[in-house]
Amino acid sequence: MFEAAELGHKLSKAAYHKIEPALRADLLDAQFDLSKNGTFPVLVLISGVRGAGKGETVNLLNEWMDPRHIHTYAFDKPTDEERERPPMWRYWRAFPPKGRIGILFGSWYTSPITDLVFKRIKQRDLAQAEDEILRMEKMLADEGVLILKFWFHLSKRAQRKRLKALEADPETRWRVTRRDWTFFAKYDRFYRISEEVVRATSTAHAPWIVVEGEDPEYRSVTVGKTLLEAMRKRLDQKPERRARRSTAPPIVEPVDHVHLLDRLDLTLSLSKARYENELETLQRKLALLTRHKRFARHSVVCVFEGMDAAGKGGAIRRVTAALDARLYHTVPVAAPTDEERAQPYLWRFWRQLPRLGRFGIFDRSWYGRLLVERIEGFCSVADWMRAYGEINDFEEQLARHGVIVAKFWLQITAAEQLKRFKARERTRFKRFKITPEDWRNRKRWDAYQVAAADMIERTSTAHAPWTLIEANDKYYARAKVLRSLVEGIESIL
């Protein structure tokens, strides 16, 4: 993989000066078209060895193009806000919106590689990291992100020469740190490991471009041309092309039409007296758990899904009533804002992840993709088909970071929904007024039931199981939600 980047590639200054003006103009034009087009972002990852011209190249890209539309992020030590979320959170924060170029200096590759070089992790951890990265980049690509990954390489001899040269010049001496030499001492190990990673994670939708870093003219033109061609190719693509990629087979309905949800006993109920008793006990338990000293090392993400009027709001209020208002935030999921629409669909949920010791309570969630978006055709079949795996990956990242993921599906019968709709029409509470949309959704009851059953089956995992809530009786439902949440937290602390 890296041999071709030790051939001593060169471009003469004369050739460079001939190529540069047109390349620059073309890049600017492509950047302008990207912005006008506004349907996809460009994500450029910059990795490789020290002294191979990474910084210089990024600066040059900012010089060649309009720096006002390039977002460059360098990832140094994570801030404390970043440390309190899963490791990928800091990268999600930095993703460019559609129409923009984002350059990430350092990325999700940095830790796995250096951790293995310095033996902080094992080979099998690296394999797992690669696997996760592959899935995440696939998701980003499927979301329309144009991904380019540049690996800047130097031969051992060239790197030593470069570091020595930087040290010799009083102007650049500051750039070489002890850390650079520590890395250099591990050159061979670093070479072997990073080559393996680059090989394992180079895909059609997120290719690595290995660039020989010794000659500034060569590396600059290589990066510039690669970026230009990739942008141009995507810009020239007809929009239909992408839609037609949706070739995943649709899910087959069980031929006997029996779903998971049909098996629930919706007659389960609780007397008012028993409910009040249980509610008090459970809320008290929950409140105590949040003050447990180990709780400060975790956070809780609650997801509430269910048909309209299934009692999500009521259940959420019974949970929050047990919590100090300073410890939770609730996220009512409605139409995305325009900033959210300019990002992959999971972005709006990543941004709402709670800090350690806190609750993030989602009233509807990322599962919208598998429910309303699927049913209403807001996304293609391929889009929601891939969402099962993407969501499992997302929740696994949460769980691995110590986030307790508690997901509740509140199930009611169609008859019970009708009863509640009618009751709402009579209520004095404006917030309960039902809308034409509620009636419209009700007509699609069966389709939603099929989609929900699919969703629950495919996304109930060991690290983030669904809890099905028999919700025809509100007392029973609320008590079960609380009990399940309490048990979920207890099992982790």
Place this chain on the structure above:
Amino acid sequence: MFEAAELGHKLSKAAYHKIEPALRADLLDAQFDLSKNGTFPVLVLISGVRGAGKGETVNLLNEWMDPRHIHTYAFDKPTDEERERPPMWRYWRAFPPKGRIGILFGSWYTSPITDLVFKRIKQRDLAQAEDEILRMEKMLADEGVLILKFWFHLSKRAQRKRLKALEADPETRWRVTRRDWTFFAKYDRFYRISEEVVRATSTAHAPWIVVEGEDPEYRSVTVGKTLLEAMRKRLDQKPERRARRSTAPPIVEPVDHVHLLDRLDLTLSLSKARYENELETLQRKLALLTRHKRFARHSVVCVFEGMDAAGKGGAIRRVTAALDARLYHTVPVAAPTDEERAQPYLWRFWRQLPRLGRFGIFDRSWYGRLLVERIEGFCSVADWMRAYGEINDFEEQLARHGVIVAKFWLQITAAEQLKRFKARERTRFKRFKITPEDWRNRKRWDAYQVAAADMIERTSTAHAPWTLIEANDKYYARAKVLRSLVEGIESIL
């Protein structure tokens, strides 16, 4: 001020249970109307002494209303991301959008009061803090934010009793910390200082409501009713009412029509050779300054303003070319996103403030309010009239935190603009294609000149001066921008 909150106010449980259901229903309705109305946010500040039921009341508000539309924030120790910005940054992050209720637990009052109680600041520092707070709250109120500030009070006797009671109960013992008793030891001083602050900062648009905290029923109903009445009153206001408040006198034009900008010598120029020489020297100086060890304690905010085609983009590129791409981000200011429109106009700029050691470069800025918004009538006369002071306050906060604020007005003649427009029409660079809007703005040249002269006069301050750039000659302009920036940074380090 606090005497009335030591009268032993009480509400019987019976009276409470009679009032509560209707109050609750009315609050829910008001919250629903607020959300539908969507034209203003409600900001509730919760302050006062420990043990006076602040937490309980906030939890109750979240129980009474729909917690999904309330944002509750508690301000504990600032995170490192917060410490790297001016102190108000963390509150700006927490402001609720229009249509929502935001509850801030702890606020901009916390530090000034406790700092003076424990003698970390002087009396005159408190006076200054009060002054700044008054101006900021006025700005928020003018931006339409409904502000309610609750002060929870307990007499000395009642506070001691309450802390003892909490300590005696094994269930609540954890809530009383040594810090609480440290505070209690300073009760009298705390009383005197906070009473003074409450008196000095209670205004018609942001009143303090002092609540006696001893009786839970009394304090809950007091807060609930106050919040309800304030929301209801604002909701029932006709929108015209607010617009009619705009009674500030318009600015009078100088009768001889001579402006600041007319005095600039726009024939100033630089030969290409001298320019290239200067550019190299200045860019090198700038690059070195960013590596100065004291620079890590500062950040730089650059503002570029000027008529279309004045050369803002070109000047910005000469600055960024000297910087490592990891150290700056540029913010091209265009139409606000919907998340930004739901906030006070300065919010979108606060969120872009750079961390320490970094540059934030604004291509157009908050000065839009005094230029395009004034000229095009996007805001009322009163709105842009108050912006002079608001912007000065904002920049003073930046400067006080060690931010170097460098503001450039690039001045060209109308004839030069025409020449550049025509040249742009012939260029092959798409990004330079001029739009009908550019021609439209050009027709308003004189109005923009008057507005710009006003703006520069009124917002050129010791902590954030404007630098006027004679920009008919691009070489001269770029060199002057760089020189001024270098000198500005040198003067602070």
